[in-house]
Amino acid sequence: MVSTPAPGSMAEAQGPRRPRRKRTIDRPRLSSFEALRRINGEGGYANLVTAEVIAGLDARDAGFVTELVHGTCRRQGSYDMIIERAAGRTLNSLQPAVVDVLRLACHQLFVMRVPMHAAVAASVDLAGVAIGERVTGVVNAILRKLAASSWDEWLAELTVGLPERASLAIRHAHPQWIVEAFATALASDDAELARLLEADNEPPVPMLAVRPGLADVAELTAGGAEPARWSPWAASRPGNPGDLPAVRQGRAGVQDEGSQLVVKAATGAGLPEGPWLDLCAGPGGKSALLRGLAPGLLVSAEVQPHRAELIGRALRAYPQTGTDGRAHQVVVADGRFPAWQAGAFGLVLADVPCTGLGSLRRRPESRWRRDPAALGQLVELQTALLASAIDSTQPGGLVAYITCSPHRAETVDVIAEARGVQLLDAPALLPEVPAAASRLNPRCLQLWPHVHGTDAMFCALLRRHGG
Numbered sequence: 001m002v003s004t005p006a007p008g009s010m011a012e013a014q015g016p017r018r019p020r021r022k023r024t025i026d027r028p029r030l031s032s033f034e035a036l037r038r039i040n041g042e043g044g045y046a047n048l049v050t051a052e053v054i055a056g057l058d059a060r061d062a063g064f065v066t067e068l069v070h071g072t073c074r075r076q077g078s079y080d081m082i083i084e085r086a087a088g089r090t091l092n093s094l095q096p097a098v099v100d101v102l103r104l105a106c107h108q109l110f111v112m113r114v115p116m117h118a119a120v121a122a123s124v125d126l127a128g129v130a131i132g133e134r135v136t137g138v139v140n141a142i143l144r145k146l147a148a149s150s151w152d153e154w155l156a157e158l159t160v161g162l163p164e165r166a167s168l169a170i171r172h173a174h175p176q177w178i179v180e181a182f183a184t185a186l187a188s189d190d191a192e193l194a195r196l197l198e199a200d201n202e203p204p205v206p207m208l209a210v211r212p213g214l215a216d217v218a219e220l221t222a223g224g225a226e227p228a229r230w231s232p233w234a235a236s237r238p239g240n241p242g243d244l245p246a247v248r249q250g251r252a253g254v255q256d257e258g259s260q261l262v263v264k265a266a267t268g269a270g271l272p273e274g275p276w277l278d279l280c281a282g283p284g285g286k287s288a289l290l291r292g293l294a295p296g297l298l299v300s301a302e303v304q305p306h307r308a309e310l311i312g313r314a315l316r317a318y319p320q321t322g323t324d325g326r327a328h329q330v331v332v333a334d335g336r337f338p339a340w341q342a343g344a345f346g347l348v349l350a351d352v353p354c355t356g357l358g359s360l361r362r363r364p365e366s367r368w369r370r371d372p373a374a375l376g377q378l379v380e381l382q383t384a385l386l387a388s389a390i391d392s393t394q395p396g397g398l399v400a401y402i403t404c405s406p407h408r409a410e411t412v413d414v415i416a417e418a419r420g421v422q423l424l425d426a427p428a429l430l431p432e433v434p435a436a437a438s439r440l441n442p443r444c445l446q447l448w449p450h451v452h453g454t455d456a457m458f459c460a461l462l463r464r465h466g467g
């Protein structure tokens with residue numbers, strides 16, 4: 001509990017001054033505020049910042065902070081509209097720290113169902129303790145307007161007269177350009193679009209993946225994990241993954257099931273001979289699966305040195321050179337300008353940098369930071385990396401082009417420009433996974449959070465001509 005002497009009460013702006021009392025604020029709310037300030041004020045990532053601030057809290061408080069911070073980040077765009085309407089002024093005219101207090105209050109009021117009096121009183125006290133007594137009047141006044149209407153009433157007010165897609169964007173707290181991109185890739189009705197948006201707002205249970213040859217799913221289930229539906233390497237388990245010895249020892253790691261399934265598809269038509277290349281490998285999740293499956297050498301390339309170090313960490317439980325002829329090498333390299341011979345690899349995985357629109361449920365703040373104006377440059381990079389991946393593949397070898405995004409421009413449109421390759425039927429390599437075909441090109445794989453409970457991973461398999 002943190003406290004500071006304070007004049008009056010939360011109602012000071014409206015009534016006669018009450019006797020002085022000490023303002024107090026509980027540790028979870030103060031930690032949540034500090035986390036949100038680091039996320040919004042310093043560009044921190046919600047997952048990393050939250051993990052730091054909950055260290056040392058008991059499980060109940062840690063759960064409260066995680067839900068409050070992550071939930072607030074996810075719905076921030078819609079909360080901001082409500083706050084502006086309640087305040088009768090733009091967010092820019094309010095102190096950023098005050099805005100963060102109000103955002104946290106919105107989440108407590110509208111989603112966590114904290115009783116109104118408790119949410120308002122605690123938020124005014126938080127403002128007084130963490131920012132200063134001078135802001136409590138304005139915070140109190142805005143909070144009272146916020147709390148006077150329910151979430152549904154606010155939504156009705158904000159969406160009146162809007163077209164359906166704009167209304168869905170506010171209701172499910174997504175930027176509208178992302179809603180439009182999803183609608184294009186889903187090629188379905190607005191009811192399904194709403195289910196997808198809702199799935200993005202549900203935090204997934206952490207998914208684990210064993211490193212093939214080093215551990216199996218039975219070891220994870222013996223530690224309390226549940227086997228996943230389709231990946232032979234996956235099991236999910238709430239709580240701290242580091243509690244399991246296999247994870248601590250690098251024989252298993254955290255990885256969404258969708259990321260595992262694209263590797264399963266890429267290796268599903270038989271294991272290509274010759275060395276394998278993971279062209280955009282950092283932080284090494286897919287390399288860790290490939291290393292256990294590759295018949296010989298795996299080269300993992302990554303342009304950013306600190307992410308190349310993470311690949312080394314992901315592969316640490318494998319010997320760099322095994323007695324079985326299998327080995328791995330991590331290289332810092334720009335995949336567009338290969339540091340290896342053309343046509344050298346039997347399998348090339350091009351898991352290219354993308355907008356990440358497929359993993360919004362796992363990255364609470366990311367939807368509000370993505371810039372649609374960056375798409376053109378990304379597509380240029382993706383196109384160049386795919387061309388380089390094809391060039392690096394032996395005639396007859398296989399390229400897997402992968403994105404963690406269903407956006408048409410970075411998926412099927414990039415594939416349509418590929419030369420010297422045949423597009424294989426990727427969904428046919430995962431017959432156990434229902435409805436896995438892209439609705440824009442049924443020979444490509446497209447997973448969905450609301451259908452498969454995975455990230456929205458895209459994968460196209462391309463066989464290089466010749467051989």
Ligand SMILES: C[S@@+](CC[C@H](N)C(=O)[O-])C[C@H]1O[C@@H](n2cnc3c(N)ncnc32)[C@H](O)[C@@H]1O
Binds near residue numbers: 279284285301333351
């Ligand atoms: C989607 S992530 C790859 C995720 C990784 N395959 C995994 O499963 O852990 C894309 C990676 O490509 C890297 N990257 C970006 N541009 C690159 C380039 N020109 N050459 C190689 N890597 C690049 C990024 O730094 C990032 O680490």
